[in-house]
Amino acid sequence: MKQFDVPVFYRSPLISAIKRKRKEKDKLKKDFAPTLLDFGPVQIYLARHFGFCYGVENAIEIAFRTIDENPGKRIYLLSEMIHNPQVNQDLLSRGVRFLQDTHGRQIIPFEELTPNDIVLIPAFGTTLEIEKKLNTIGIHTEKYNTTCPFVEKVWNRSEVIARKEYTIVIHGKPTHEETRATFSHAAFNAPSVVVKNMAQTVELAKYITGEKPAAGFYQEFKGQYSVNFDIAKDLERLGVVNQTTMLASDTQAIADYLKQIMIDKYRLTKETLAERFADTRDTLCYATNDNQTSVTEMLRTPADFAVVVGGYNSSNTSHLVELCEEKLPTYFINNAEKILSRREILHYNFHTKEELLTAGFLPDPTPVKILMTSGASCPDALVEQVIEKITGFFSNTVPTATVAANFLSQ
Numbered sequence: 001m002k003q004f005d006v007p008v009f010y011r012s013p014l015i016s017a018i019k020r021k022r023k024e025k026d027k028l029k030k031d032f033a034p035t036l037l038d039f040g041p042v043q044i045y046l047a048r049h050f051g052f053c054y055g056v057e058n059a060i061e062i063a064f065r066t067i068d069e070n071p072g073k074r075i076y077l078l079s080e081m082i083h084n085p086q087v088n089q090d091l092l093s094r095g096v097r098f099l100q101d102t103h104g105r106q107i108i109p110f111e112e113l114t115p116n117d118i119v120l121i122p123a124f125g126t127t128l129e130i131e132k133k134l135n136t137i138g139i140h141t142e143k144y145n146t147t148c149p150f151v152e153k154v155w156n157r158s159e160v161i162a163r164k165e166y167t168i169v170i171h172g173k174p175t176h177e178e179t180r181a182t183f184s185h186a187a188f189n190a191p192s193v194v195v196k197n198m199a200q201t202v203e204l205a206k207y208i209t210g211e212k213p214a215a216g217f218y219q220e221f222k223g224q225y226s227v228n229f230d231i232a233k234d235l236e237r238l239g240v241v242n243q244t245t246m247l248a249s250d251t252q253a254i255a256d257y258l259k260q261i262m263i264d265k266y267r268l269t270k271e272t273l274a275e276r277f278a279d280t281r282d283t284l285c286y287a288t289n290d291n292q293t294s295v296t297e298m299l300r301t302p303a304d305f306a307v308v309v310g311g312y313n314s315s316n317t318s319h320l321v322e323l324c325e326e327k328l329p330t331y332f333i334n335n336a337e338k339i340l341s342r343r344e345i346l347h348y349n350f351h352t353k354e355e356l357l358t359a360g361f362l363p364d365p366t367p368v369k370i371l372m373t374s375g376a377s378c379p380d381a382l383v384e385q386v387i388e389k390i391t392g393f394f395s396n397t398v399p400t401a402t403v404a405a406n407f408l409s410q
Helices: 013-025 054-069 085-093 128-137 149-163 177-189 198-209 214-220 248-266 286-298 315-325 380-391 400-408
Strands: 035-038 042-046 075-077 118-120 167-171 192-195 238-242 305-309 330-333 344-349 354-359 368-374
Touching: 013 035, 013 380, 013 400, 035 400, 042 380, 054 075, 054 085, 054 118, 054 149, 128 177, 149 167, 149 177, 149 238, 167 177, 167 198, 167 248, 177 192, 192 198, 198 214, 198 248, 238 248, 248 286, 286 315, 286 368, 305 315, 305 380, 315 330, 315 368, 330 344, 368 380, 380 400
Parallel strands: 042 368, 075 118, 167 192, 167 238, 305 330, 305 368
Antiparallel strands: 035 042, 344 354
């Protein structure tokens, strides 16, 4: 896989060495067991896969290279490059400005742009409408488009199934940048509808079976369906794609549920299934799968609590938190500074969208066992800083360099 030129201050010597060693020993990625870092009084189990994914590294490389190659030019980001506050702040500190916030609300009017300006498309991609608006101004985004290749893969797959006259069901968060972009691309080619979760999928299925009157669809799914969506005929052939950062198991469950609905309604067999339902399993992102599978495997290890590091508005990170919360106390933080002391930690509740202060999060008996991972947009350097902060509260801990050497010698 391609190696990217990511700024060194996002790297971690410790974690880079661990990832390199794990990759050498497991080239086919069949071992999802966590990595034990034994500091003595603290034992940290790192997920097998975590941190920057291919799409994020690609976006960061393009963004920083664009800044270096265009001194004096006005450079804009359409919205946040990725959902990590440090990376976005680093870009802002280098003179980049945001045109929109993460919800698509305008910060700087498009009318202020000129053909000489540079606009970076973020890793989530953007809508066809915004692309057209920028092109009309004279800004051509091809060179500065950092859209993740795996997001584009979903768009391409949507186009393929659209040509076969399937309606596209998108599993995603309707207000998320990636889902807005995917919806735009899908809706250009076929009738499209977004479902947030299984609960909404169950309600959508009731319109397929006729259990609910058709007229109710337009209010219940307001803002989540394409223009001229015809409930009477546009749910007769379906294909399911997803926002790549959703829980892969949730997307598969939604696809399986709708497939069974179609089988039951149209009395389909294995041979006739494709007449009504498209196979889209190949749209699930490899990094999302790997990171979520790694967390599931990590959770088999008995521990006192879990720490998940990443941006609070990061969809893929929140799903890792969700998995951990099912098993043990979990602290979602975006940097080491949220660990205020040996006693207190300030962490994010993504369900209520607020930070909480918890006292006594580090138990007294040792060794303290901690599970740790991070989101796909989180620099490894932040994870190492969290490790150093926690181990620093204990006396007689094994130095990080020694822990790294012990691991590499295995």
